[in-house]
Each structure stands twice: as C-alpha cells, then as structure tokens.
Amino acid sequence: MRYASITSRLADLGSGKWALHIRARQLKASGADIIELTIGEPDLPPDRALLDECQRAMNAGRYRYSNGRGEAAVVSAIAEKYRRRRADVTAKNVLCFPGTQTALFAVMLGLAEAGDGVLVGDPLYATYEGVIRAAGAHPVFVPLKPDLGFHMQREHLERSVTPECRVLLLNTPHNPTGAVLTAAEITAIGEVARRHDLWIVCDEVYEELVFSGTFASPFDDPDLAERTIVVSSISKSHAAPGFRSGWAVGPAEFTRRLLPVSETMLFGQQPFIADMTAYALTHEIDTARRMRETYGRRARRIVDGLSHIPAVAVLPPEAGMFALIDVAGTGLSGEAFAWALLEEERVAVMPGSSFGTQAKDFLRISLTVADETIEEACRRIAALAERRTTTRKRRA
Numbered sequence: 001m002r003y004a005s006i007t008s009r010l011a012d013l014g015s016g017k018w019a020l021h022i023r024a025r026q027l028k029a030s031g032a033d034i035i036e037l038t039i040g041e042p043d044l045p046p047d048r049a050l051l052d053e054c055q056r057a058m059n060a061g062r063y064r065y066s067n068g069r070g071e072a073a074v075v076s077a078i079a080e081k082y083r084r085r086r087a088d089v090t091a092k093n094v095l096c097f098p099g100t101q102t103a104l105f106a107v108m109l110g111l112a113e114a115g116d117g118v119l120v121g122d123p124l125y126a127t128y129e130g131v132i133r134a135a136g137a138h139p140v141f142v143p144l145k146p147d148l149g150f151h152m153q154r155e156h157l158e159r160s161v162t163p164e165c166r167v168l169l170l171n172t173p174h175n176p177t178g179a180v181l182t183a184a185e186i187t188a189i190g191e192v193a194r195r196h197d198l199w200i201v202c203d204e205v206y207e208e209l210v211f212s213g214t215f216a217s218p219f220d221d222p223d224l225a226e227r228t229i230v231v232s233s234i235s236k237s238h239a240a241p242g243f244r245s246g247w248a249v250g251p252a253e254f255t256r257r258l259l260p261v262s263e264t265m266l267f268g269q270q271p272f273i274a275d276m277t278a279y280a281l282t283h284e285i286d287t288a289r290r291m292r293e294t295y296g297r298r299a300r301r302i303v304d305g306l307s308h309i310p311a312v313a314v315l316p317p318e319a320g321m322f323a324l325i326d327v328a329g330t331g332l333s334g335e336a337f338a339w340a341l342l343e344e345e346r347v348a349v350m351p352g353s354s355f356g357t358q359a360k361d362f363l364r365i366s367l368t369v370a371d372e373t374i375e376e377a378c379r380r381i382a383a384l385a386e387r388r389t390t391t392r393k394r395r396a
C-alpha cells in the first residue's frame with residue numbers, strides 16, 4: 001500500500017534519538033538496577049488543588065464538547081497572564097491546545113510549508129525537527145556554541161538565514177542546554193527577524209523554571225509583536241504534563257487564520273482540563289518555586305560531584321530540568337561515553353548528539369530524580385571518566 005510522504009519524512013526522527021533510553025528501559029524490565037536520568041518529567045506532583053478542581057469540574061458535568069479556541073474562563077486566564085507582559089493582549093490572541101507539542105505542530109502548519117526553511121538553534125529539543133518536517137518545511141540550523149553557553153548570537157543567525165527562511169523557532173529557557181536568552185540577545189535576534197521578515201515562534205514551556213538570570217521574550221517587545229507567537233503549557237510550570245494543557249498566543253489575525261486548523265485537528269479541548277488550567281493560572285500555586293529550588297540545588301550537586309574530575313566539565317544550567325556535562329576530556333564522544341556509562345555503570349543519560357551536532361561532546365542529565373540518586377550517578381560518571389582518562393594516558 002502507498003503512504004503519504006509525511007510517514008517517511010518523520011520515520012527517522014522518532015525512536016532513533018531515544019535508543020539509549022529504550023535500551024535502559026529494556027535492561028530495567030529484565031531486572032537490572034539502572035539509574036535513569038534520561039527524560040525530564042517533574043518528580044513533584046501537581047498541587048492538590050488542581051486535582052480537586054479537575055474532579056469538581058467533571059462532577060459538575062464539564063465533559064461536553066468545547067470549541068476550537070478554548071473555554072472562555074481559560075482563554076481569559078491565559079490572556080490575563082500575557083497581559084501582565086504586554087498590555088494589548090486579549091482573548092483574540094489566544095488559542096488553546098493539548099500541550100505545547102500540539103501547539104507547535106499546529107502553529108508550524110500555519111506558518112511554513114514545502115520549500116520553506118525554519119531557522120532553529122542546534123542543539124534543539126528532540127521533536128522540533130519532526131514538527132518542521134511534518135509541515136513539509138526543512139530545518140536551517142543556527143549553531144549554538146558551547147563556549148558561549150549555547151546562547152544564540154545575532155551573527156550566527158544572520159549567517160544562517162537563506163531566502164527560503166520564513167520562521168525562527170526559538171526556545172528560551174532552552175532544552176537541552178538550560179540557556180536563558182537575555183533581553184539584549186532577544187533584541188539583536190529580533191532585529192535579524194525583522195530585516196528578513198521572519199515569524200518568531202517562541203517555546204517558553206520552562207518560563208517559570210529560571211534559576212539564574214531574568215526571563216526575556218520577543219513576545220514582550222512591542223516591535224516584535226506582529227511577528228511573534230508564544231507556545232507554552234502547564235506541563236512544567238505546574239508539574240502537570242499528563243493533563244496536556246497548553247496554548248499559543250500571537251497576533252489576532254494569526255489566531256483567526258489558525259482557528260479552523262485547530263478545529264479541524266481537535267474539535268476543542270476537554271472542559272474539565274480547561275477549568276483546572278484556568279484555576280492554575282489564576283491562583284497562587286507554589287509548585288514552580290519548589291521545582292526551581294529543587295532543580296537548582298540538584299544542578300549544584302552535579303557541579304560539586306564532578307568538579308574534581310579534570311576530564312569532565314559541567315555547564316551549570318540557567319533554567320529547566322537538565323544539566324549538560326562535557327566529556328570531551330575523556331577522549332570519548334558524548335554518545336560513546338553515554339553507552340559505556342549504561343553498560344559499565346548502569347546509569348542512563350542522554351547523549352548530546354540526540355539533540356544536534358553542537359552538543360556531541362556532552363551528556364544531558366535529568367534533574368528530576370532524588371538528590372542522593374544524582375550524587376550516586378555523579379560518583380559513577382566520575383569513576384568511568386577516570387578509568388577512560390587513565391586508559392587513554394597509558395596508551396599515549
């Protein structure tokens with residue numbers, strides 16, 4: 001039978017990147033004691049009040065069909081959240097989606113198609129290439145340099161732009177690097193976007209998990225308002241990824257045009273999830289603060305746990321749920337080190353190469369496990385790094 005080309009375009013973008021994680025899960029299933037630091041899922045539960053609100057809404061019959069934009073209360077709560085950042089935001093700027101991932105998918109369908117280029121930093125979040133290719137477009141990678149903390153630079157963006165480019169897909173705070181773009185960097189990047197008439201799609205799902213530095217966004221710059229769309233969700237901010245509740249906020253003309261796309265895809269969101277999201281956005285909930293403290297502390301544990309190993313360098317994250325460590329000093333690539341770590345030390349981490357070429361010397365370590373587990377993982381990483389460095393020196 002014949003299949004549409006989207007199935008081939010996405011074929012290699014799925015499980016290949018997760019081969020090590022999949023292997024670790026297999027080993028675990030067969031009884032091996034593996035420390036799993038591969039994926040980032042909040043290890044705190046969502047606030048009890050959110051679960052209560054969800055149940056209250058269900059019991060009150062809030063399970064009927066909704067509409068394409070979203071339930072009035074959640075649309076208004078999202079508009080209010082962004083109005084605190086830019087005064088002109090109204091309900092007309094908001095579209096609800098089941099999570100940032102779906103928002104990204106729909107937004108990309110609305111902005112790019114076959115032949116178009118989408119600029120995106122390398123390293124990048126694992127699903128971005130699929131989102132771009134699903135729309136028929138192709139990624140145009142902007143190198144994010146390790147020695148510049150993986151912050152996107154104006155000149156690197158400028159050099160990467162081709163005449164086909166229509167969209168810049170930004171991610172701040174960034175996964176996997178934890179980089180948080182500064183206001184000055186956003187201004188410089190925005191200038192390039194304006195000059196080349198690019199849309200800016202900004203994935204801000206880690207907005208509330210900034211440990212150091214100040215969050216900044218092109219959305220907050222009135223000069224970039226006509227070309228910027230934010231996508232985000234309550235997955236990270238409220239430790240509620242399974243609820244699948246997110247949104248896109250952009251120019252009214254954009255949301256007007258995207259509404260039929262969203263309606264065609266989804267036919268609306270679940271009202272009880274919408275009520276819970278509205279509650280989350282309009283009440284003081286301290287989950288994000290607790291995660292900031294916890295993940296920031298665990299990142300420091302990694303710095304402390306590995307600082308005595310000369311062959312390994314930790315890049316302290318500015319935000320998010322991950323820390324990157326550079327293992328080039330051991331003589332191994334990130335990929336080779338990660339597989340050896342799994343086989344010899346029973347620790348599963350993501351090789352940086354799963355996220356692009358610029359992070360190939362790095363490992364990405366999830367901060368969503370207990371402090372003691374992180375400390376034990378560091379001991380094992382240190383042991384492998386020392387073993388490999390000694391073997392290398394002996395051979396030299």
Ligand SMILES: Cc1ncc(COP(=O)(O)O)c(C=O)c1O
Nearest residue numbers: 099100101125175205233235246
């Ligand atoms: C950068 C980034 N964007 C989007 C997502 C997906 O978020 P959501 O659960 O809102 O779909 C993730 C999840 O890890 C992420 O790291």
